[in-house]
Amino acid sequence: MATSLIDRLEQNEPALTELAGLGWHTAVEISNALVQNTTVNSFRFNSCGLDDADCVAIMQGLTRRYAYQVNNLCVTCRPRTKRISFARNNIGAVGAYEIANFLTSPLSKCHSESKSEICAKCGNNRLLAPRFMEDFIRIELLSNTIGDEGVTVITNAITAFATSSDDRSHYIVELGFERNGISDIGMMPICQMLTTHNYSLHTLHLGKNDFTPRGVVYLADALKVNKTLETLNLSGNSDIGDEGTVILAESLKYNTTLKTLLLKKCGLSDHGYYLLIQALYNGHSPYLMSQSNHTLTEISVCSRFSHNMTLDTVPLRTLLSWNNMGTSTAQRLKLVSFFCSNQGIRHVHSLSLDRKLFPYLLRKIWRVFREDMHRRSVNKLEVLFKYIREMPSVVES
Template structure:
């Protein structure tokens, strides 16, 4: 006896077979329920049988009918009990059917076997446009469509992930991608897994492609079988120069196939196999290839479970290889002997310029080996040592930098416990080495600061020193301050997050009175006391070079603002002042405002996230009616509403502000209306930020009006507002008329699929917008298709 669903599908199958008289109605009683079907051989185009409990047997009736039906274009079978047998039935039907364009099989019981049946037919069927299997196996289908495209396209040179595409790049509908004009050069891949079968379709198509140079297949789960397919492709390809197979579950067997291809291939320059599991056996296969290959320059083998034996094989091969320049081996299972193998190779090899083995080079012994190499190597230009062990033996590496040749230009020592002795060695290196930029992220300490300071007294090339988050405290700052008095080259100094108090700031301020080269100083996030602003204010009165000063996150009060303001009245060089996230109230804003009456050099003022309120905003804006130099103002998150915003609107009418941030303020419809009226005629403002201002869809009508008339604004930030789909439609309509806006931020604004569609339609007409940020907007895959 037939199941209810099968009997129903039998009736449907008979209907699809038939050529009924127009208007004839078929009615069946199944399980006590009547099903009425209105047949029309001419117009029946869509059947939806989602979540009906259909099994493989029921699918057989539908598939048999599809072989002769000539009208149905959409068949939705999602949420049923269809397995691999049912997938095979449908695949056989699609081999002859030429009308179906959409087949939805999501949330079924189809495995990779069934997906391969369907993929095989998609590779030859030219009408099916949407075949849904769910994210797990949709990549196999996408690979089929991509293969179709690559067989006919002669312009694509790069295949990369979607998120690496340039802004506003074309995101293709995969089913019809093979029909695109011959103008596309970069193609973005979806995040689906291709599996081995998808790799087969793609590799097979690439054998006849003569334009592709870059292929990125990260996280495609192609496994060893897929690696074999691409290896066969690489043996005959003569254009590809870069292939990324990171995180694809490739083991030693897959590495063997790729190594065999590298022995033959003469064009590949870079291959990335990171995040697989080739182990030492796979490394040995690649080492054999490196003895023969003469074109590969970059090889990435991070996180592959390679042990010392694998490194030994690679090191031996590199003693003879004369082309490889970069080798990455971090996050493998290497011990001390592995480092010795690499160092012995480096003393012979003359082409390697970059080795990254952070997790491989551990402890004092490895540091000693690297230091030994630095004495003799003549080609290394970049050395990265992250997580170097503490202790004097580990610091021998820094000791050897005193003897290094002049090819080493970049030294990164992030997260290293080099302590005071290590800092001394680094300081000695600075005296000898002529590097122009070194960023030191290390546990330098107070004593270490003294060694660095002594080096700065004689070094004549260093221009930028970053000592952020080093726990130097006041004694360390005292040593640096003494160096600033005599140093004539350093122009940028970052000492943020160093627990500096009044004492350290006093030393620094005294140095600034004499220093003639420092232009950028970052003292953010320290522990400034009540006397620190006094010292800084006095320094600003005398200093004649400082252009940028960052005092954010220092709990500066109104009294402190008064002293800084006094310095601003006399200072003639400072152009950027950041006092955001302090404790300035209305009086602090009053002091800063009075200083702006006299100061005519400051161009950027950041007062974000203080507590200046309505009267403080009034004081600042009144000053800006007189001051003509400030062009960038951030006054957001300061707890004022309409009246304060209306004061700012008045500034916009005098036409000299170019960038304005009002983030995190409650902007009412009244305030927004006044702002819009001012911007209709404003000719100078180019950047406006209204993030988190409680702007909803209704208020977007005012923004629509502003964008239609404003002729200067190039960047508008509306992130984290309640724009919704209706507001998105209004903004999109404004883009049809606006001719100046180039960047629009709408992250987390709830515009949804409909809002996305409105913007996609607007971009067909708008020719000026280059950046549109729509992250976190509940836009589905269907919504993103509008941008195709």
């Protein structure tokens, strides 16, 4: 006779490390079976037809599970929660409140006040020292109905938990809020969360929501100061358009951690695409080192844009390949590219440098591109003649 899912959970089957769905059981039954389980670390309730009541039951079960672990298990035997996913269900603001309660519950902060001295799983005398479990959790709520109210309570809970104490048990590393009807109002608490003292969140999915360029303004302000976010998904927000891209591109020049930016189906035109290139390489300014982004290594836009389209600047494909080599190498190649451009030549001559320095400058330029000839070819004589043409005094002499 096949063992039921409830039995497997209660018997702590070692092979059962991920709970994918409810099986033939109700959310309440699964919730009760989870309390003393020590093997499952990933909870994926995707496309299960769950509503707010089901979400409340499951999250309350997880809270009781943490309380049991604190009082009965040593740090070594406590499972680390990796993922909580409710994608493609019918969870609204009520379920979001329960998720927020789980994140801020005193029981989940792992302050051990247990009177027991023996771990219920391994039997060792290691339960006395209070320790934090430090779970790095991915929370996914793709295609639900939490709206502005739900996203506000969840992000406010993360913000409050992040600023209240450095001794935390939950570190949220990824948030998935795609297709949840989030407007400009909901973007405000999200961006407030990004600007808090947060050391963990590295991936944020906000695709196919309802915010406008006004919401992008909040996001741009957050990106200027955020030091942890590495992946930002905005695909499917067609109202962003070029207006929002202008705001976003400007903030990217000051961001030093974002690596992946997804902007498919966001209403970009050729001008918006050009603005993204300018964010990576501001070749019209002598201050390109501080006014260019050197960390973005992937930008996903509509397929109609060619990665080789230059619009009078370095192709996006080339810029991304430079950034993939590391910040210092990217800065070096962009600076040399600027010196080889008409803008760079005019800037150098405007400094009224001693002409004896120009051969040295050209040797430096050639040395850099010689090391990267397979990536970009430069005609040394052509660059030299450009500099000479900008110096009539040299021609006359």
